[in-house]
Amino acid sequence: MSEGPIPRPGIAAIRSFTPDHAKDPPPGSIRLWANESSLGPSPKAIEAYHAAAATMVRYPDGSGSAIREAIHQRYGVDPKRILMGVGSDEVLNAAVRAFAGFGDDVLAPTATFPMYRTYANAAGARPIAVRDRAFTADIDAILAAVTPATKVVIFANPNNPSGTYLPRAEVERLRAGLRADILLVIDAAYAEYVEQPDYEPGVLLADTTPNTVMSRTFSKVHGLAGLRLGWLYAAAPIIDVVGRVRSSFNVPAPAQAAGVAALADRAHQELVVAHCRRWRATLAQRLRGLGLTVSGSEGNFVTFGFDGLAGRTADAAEAYLRERKLLVRGMAPFGMPGYLRVTIGQDDEMATFMRVIEDYVHGVPPSPGERGKG
Ligand SMILES: Cc1ncc(COP(=O)(O)O)c(C=O)c1O
Numbered sequence: 237m238s239e240g241p242i243p244r245p246g247i248a249a250i251r252s253f254t255p256d257h258a259k260d261p262p263p264g265s266i267r268l269w270a271n272e273s274s275l276g277p278s279p280k281a282i283e284a285y286h287a288a289a290a291t292m293v294r295y296p297d298g299s300g301s302a303i304r305e306a307i308h309q310r311y312g313v314d315p316k317r318i319l320m321g322v323g324s325d326e327v328l329n330a331a332v333r334a335f336a337g338f339g340d341d342v343l344a345p346t347a348t349f350p351m352y353r354t355y356a357n358a359a360g361a362r363p364i365a366v367r368d369r370a371f372t373a374d375i376d377a378i379l380a381a382v383t384p385a386t387k388v389v390i391f392a393n394p395n396n397p398s399g400t401y402l403p404r405a406e407v408e409r410l411r412a413g414l415r416a417d418i419l420l421v422i423d424a425a426y427a428e429y430v431e432q433p434d435y436e437p438g439v440l441l442a443d444t445t446p447n448t449v450m451s452r453t454f455s456k457v458h459g460l461a462g463l464r465l466g467w468l469y470a471a472a473p474i475i476d477v478v479g480r481v482r483s484s485f486n487v488p489a490p491a492q493a494a495g496v497a498a499l500a501d502r503a504h505q506e507l508v509v510a511h512c513r514r515w516r517a518t519l520a521q522r523l524r525g526l527g528l529t530v531s532g533s534e535g536n537f538v539t540f541g542f543d544g545l546a547g548r549t550a551d552a553a554e555a556y557l558r559e560r561k562l563l564v565r566g567m568a569p570f571g572m573p574g575y576l577r578v579t580i581g582q583d584d585e586m587a588t589f590m591r592v593i594e595d596y597v598h599g600v601p602p603s604p605g606e607r608g609k610g
Pocket of ligand 1: 270271322323324325326349392395396423425452453454455461464465466
């Protein structure tokens with residue numbers, strides 16, 4: 237028997253977070269694998285970040301009052317119901333940990349953001365994957381999977397990996413069908429990109445129910461993934477409880493300052509969203525034209541599968557793209573084996589991606605110059 241400290245149950249089930257796909261990318265690669273913003277942050281956010289660097293001797297504002305006020309101004313939500321986090325990752329994790337533990341179940345759809353499983357395992361709870369419908373949360377299946385052990389139901393809307401979404405009425409039906417002591421977590425990381433009139437990110441339920449939380453991020457439309465900034469929105473008692481679990485002084489002052497400036501730059505956000513919507517529609521249409529299956533595209537990415545194409549696979553396509561310095565992400569760890577996800581990049585990156593994926597589908601062999609390149 238080995239000596240030394242023994243990790244709590246569940247920890248061994250967590251995959252270590254340096255994803256295999258991110259190891260040793262070929263130098264000069266085009267990164268289309270992490271749903272970052274290809275147009276970058278607002279220049280005003282970068283300026284604010286630099287200016288705030290002068291304050292680094294001090295602990296930051298642990299309550300994030302300025303940024304909560306800026307979120308209120310931008311999204312019209314109650315600043316008292318906001319909890320800031322080091323990315324939405326931190327506050328999602330804290331929410332699961334605060335409400336689920338040993339002997340409890342955390343339910344999530346099968347095609348989902350894999351960190352939800354990690355949060356459950358880290359809390360000592362059991363992650364349960366519920367069968368979904370067309371890679372979208374299936375409300376009836378979730379309600380049928382609830383047991384007395386269920387403490388948290390978590391899903392992304394729109395969904396990463398699939399890019400599909402649930403209309404407001406369906407989310408409300410889910411809430412209405414869940415016991416009051418079950419926390420419903422709606423991860424709306426990609427809310428700004430959605431074009432559907434019947435979509436609602438979760439603000440209304442977080443405002444009107446005592447047991448629903450919504451998370452948002454600055455990593456996508458605001459282009460601040462490297463700063464790690466996100467927030468949770470819920471009834472005050474929930475915010476109080478989750479706030480006890482997060483780290484103290486969690487969000488650095490320069491990140492808060494950049495976030496405030498990013499929120500104020502509406503023109504930049506509009507540019508980012510317009511660019512994304514234009515390209516995802518074009519990509520979806522052209523990928524379908526190649527015989528690929530596109531699952532949905534409400535986020536800043538398009539996810540496509542190879543079922544309809546004999547002799548072509550997601551794994552081989554991923555390798556083919558990588559050899560040509562285009563990094564996309566295989567969706568098996570997200571519950572969509574056989575699919576790849578490509579982030580909307582800049583115009584020239586999208587043109588290159590389309591050219592290369594067309595070459596792959598049409599079976600174009602590598603040019604002599606390309607042979608042997610890594
Ligand atoms: C659905 C979903 N939730 C949460 C996150 C994490 O975002 P953050 O950078 O705010 O931690 C991501 C990042 O890709 C995501 O796709």
